[in-house]
Amino acid sequence: DTGVSQDPRHKITKRGQNVTFRCDPISEHNRLYWYRQTLGQGPEFLTYFQNEAQLEKSRLLSDRFSAERPKGSFSTLEIQRTEQGDSAMYLCASSSGTGSWANVLTFGAGSRLTVL
Amino acid sequence: GESVGLHLPTLSVQEGDNSIINCAYSNSASDYFIWYKQESGKGPQFIIDIRSNMDKRQGQRVTVLLNKTVKHLSLQIAATQPGDSAVYFCAENGGSSNTGKLIFGQGTTLQVKP
Numbered sequence: 202d203t204g205v206s207q208d209p210r211h212k213i214t215k216r217g218q219n220v221t222f223r224c225d226p227i228s229e230h231n232r233l234y235w236y237r238q239t240l241g242q243g244p245e246f247l248t249y250f251q252n253e254a255q256l257e258k259s260r261l262l263s264d265r266f267s268a269e270r271p272k273g274s275f276s277t278l279e280i281q282r283t284e285q286g287d288s289a290m291y292l293c294a295s296s297s298g299t300g301s302w303a304n305v306l307t308f309g310a311g312s313r314l315t316v317l
Numbered sequence: 318g319e320s321v322g323l324h325l326p327t328l329s330v331q332e333g334d335n336s337i338i339n340c341a342y343s344n345s346a347s348d349y350f351i352w353y354k355q356e357s358g359k360g361p362q363f364i365i366d367i368r369s370n371m372d373k374r375q376g377q378r379v380t381v382l383l384n385k386t387v388k389h390l391s392l393q394i395a396a397t398q399p400g401d402s403a404v405y406f407c408a409e410n411g412g413s414s415n416t417g418k419l420i421f422g423q424g425t426t427l428q429v430k431p
Contacts, residue, residue, distance in 0.1 A: 205360070234417055243406045243421030244361065257418065292360050296417050301368070303415040304349055308360030 205309035207293050213315045214283055221279045222312040226295030233276050234294040234306060235268055237261065244292055244308075250276060251298055283316045290314075329428040336397045338405050338425045340390040346412030351419065352381060352392045356403045364392070364405075394427075402429045 206225040214220050226233045232251050236244035247266070248258045252273040262268075265283075270276040280287055290313050294306035330336045342350070348369040353361035367374045367381045367390075374381050380393040390407050404426050408419040 232417055241423070243408070243424055244419075245421070246418050249417060257416070294360070294417075298417070300415060301349065301366075303417045304351060304410060304419065305363055305366065306361075306417055306419070307363070308353075310358070310360050 205293055205295055205307055207291075207309040207312045209312060210310065211313045211315075213317065215317050216285060217282055219279065219281045220283060220314060221277055222291050222293075222314075224276045224278070224293030224309060226275070226293070227307055228274075230295035230297050230307070231273070232296045232298035232303060233270055234296070235276070235278050236292040236294065236308075238290040238292055238311070239288075247278075280314070283314075285316045288314055288316045326423070327426045327428065329430060330397050331430050332397060332399060334397055336394040336401070336427060338392045338394075338427065340392075340407035340422055342388050342390065342407070342409050342422075344409060344411050344420070345388065347409035347420075348412065348414065349410040350381070350383060350390050351408045352379075353406045353408065353421075354401075354403045355406065355424070361406060397427075397429050399429050399431060402427055
């Protein structure tokens with residue numbers, strides 16, 4: 202297992218375009234998380250899944266954002282009609298979801314989005 | 318409101334010295350705290366965690382101290398090495414037990430001088 206994989210690592214797009222990021226978690230982890238990190242700041246929680254169920258969404262996740270985890274394995278995060286304020290690093294993480302270990306997140310390297 | 322913050326944005330230490338990185342939190346409902354290390358171009362990496370029923374926990378070269386009275390958390394790194402250079406984040410669970418929903422502080426950049 203190579204850890205949490207994210208693709209693409211970098212995406213440059215024009216304002217108004219749609220973008221999609223993919224995350225492949227650690228295979229035995231049933232929980233998957235999306236966080237957003239802007240320059241100089243700590244990560245901010247966006248949403249998380251347990252298996253295929255999306256259990257919680259942050260208020261940061263506007264209706265232009267949608268996340269899916271259709272088979273309880275990989276996940277996608279789509280941003281529609283991108284805005285310059287969406288420029289950030291989108292981090293995916295996974296955890297075993299068992300007791301206190303649910304809080305020990307293993308993060309991927311992130312997908313950096315630049316909206317021109 | 319909720320906030321998790323670090324007292325200093327940058328900490329510069331000499332190689333071999335001990336480093337202490339501080340963090341203040343305001344949510345008294347938080348019962349779990351965690352430190353992450355983030356190197357340039359990488360995602361955050363777990364260092365050590367502590368539950369609110371403890372006041373100290375030790376790992377390999379790292380120690381986390383928790384003072385619930387003043388809502389303060391610190392990370393001590395012994396014999397700091399160049400490979401320790403990174404941004405360090407503290408995070409709390411805001412009382413959301415075992416969800417993995419964490420509230421991160423802004424981070425402290427640790428610079429290790431050779």
